[in-house]
Structures are given as C-alpha cells and as structure tokens.
Amino acid sequence: VQLVESGGGMVQPGGSLRLSCVASGFTFSSYTMSWVRQAPGKGPEWVSSIRTGGGSTYYADSVKGRFTISRDNAKNTLYLQMNSLKPEDTALYYCARPRPGVQITTTKKDEYDYWGQGTRVTVSS
Numbered sequence: 543v544q545l546v547e548s549g550g551g552m553v554q555p556g557g558s559l560r561l562s563c564v565a566s567g568f569t570f571s572s573y574t575m576s577w578v579r580q581a582p583g584k585g586p587e588w589v590s591s592i593r594t595g596g597g598s599t600y601y602a603d604s605v606k607g608r609f610t611i612s613r614d615n616a617k618n619t620l621y622l623q624m625n626s627l628k629p630e631d632t633a634l635y636y637c638a639r640p641r642p643g644v645q646i647t648t649t650k651k652d653e654y655d656y657w658g659q660g661t662r663v664t665v666s667s
Contacts, residue, residue, distance in 0.1 A: 543567035543656050545637045550661030557627050557665070563620040563637030563658055571615035576640055577622050578649065579633035579663075589635070590622065591646040600646055605631075627665045634660040 549561040561577070576591040590611040591600045599611050610623040620637055637658040640646055644653040651657070 543639075545639070545656055545658035547635065547637050547658040547661040550635060550663045552664040552666065553627055554667050555628055555665055558623070558625045559627065559663060561622040561624065561635055561637075561661055561663075565618045565620065565637075565639075568639075570613075570618040573639050573642075574646060575613060575620045576638050576646060576654075577611065577620075577635060578638050578654075578657075579631075579635045580660075581630075581633040586636075586649040586651065587633070588647045588649050591640070592620070602647075624663070627663075629665050632663060632665050634662050636660045 544566045545563055547563045549559060553559055572594060574591055574593050577589040578586050579589050580586045589602055589605055590609060592611045592613050596613050608626045612621045638654040639656045640654050
C-alpha cells in the first residue's frame with residue numbers, strides 16, 4: 543500500500559492550493575479517506591474525510607467553507623482544494639486511510655491503517 547501526497551508549497555494568506563494523494567495497493571474506491579494535518583509543535587488535527595462514493599464529506603470547523611475534499615475513484619486519487627488560506631493552516635498535510643468503523647474525526651495514529659509521507663503547506667506573507 544502506498545499513499546503519495548503532492549501539491550504543497552508556500553502561499554500568501556488568502557491564496558489557494560490543491561493537494562493530491564495517489565493511492566495504490568488496495569481498492570481505493572472501497573475505503574473512506576481522510577486528510578490529517580500536523581502543525582509544527584502540535585499534535586495531529588483531523589481536517590476532512592470523504593466516504594467511498596464521494597457523496598458524503600466532513601470537515602473540521604476550522605476549515606469548513608474554505609476547504610473542499612473530493613476523490614476520483616477511477617484515478618485512485620484523493621484531493622483537497624484549499625482556498626482562503628490562513629497562517630494557521632501551515633502544517634504537514636497527510637493523506638490517511640482510517641480503519642473501518644472508527645470515528646472519522648479521530649487523530650489517533652493507530653486508528654488509521656495507512657498514512658502518506660505528507661506534503662508541507664506554508665502560509666506566510
């Protein structure tokens with residue numbers, strides 16, 4: 543199993559980025575997928591999740607209305623469109639596959655089957 547994130551970078555406040563996560567080694571379309579971030583010196587923070595068909599999406603209050611999660615099951619790819627970025631969005635962003643049955647807002651690393659290596663997002667003027 544591999545989860546490979548890309549799309550991070552440095553952006554000014556108010557800017558946008560689109561993160562991607564390409565999955566391999568499992569039937570991507572069969573699993574809920576999540577984005578989790580970790581800011582410097584802080585613990586993991588759940589950001590967003592999307593169910594298998596893409597019809598159900600969930601967001602942390604801190605990103606609701608600014609971030610949009612989506613997936614393309616034909617391309618085995620998860621996305622996170624991030625708009626109106628703020629300095630407090632600065633973090634390492636991980637694509638992760640939560641264990642079936644766990645609360646999707648979990649930040650416990652052992653409640654995820656797999657994590658990517660992360661892609662860094664820096665929001666600064």
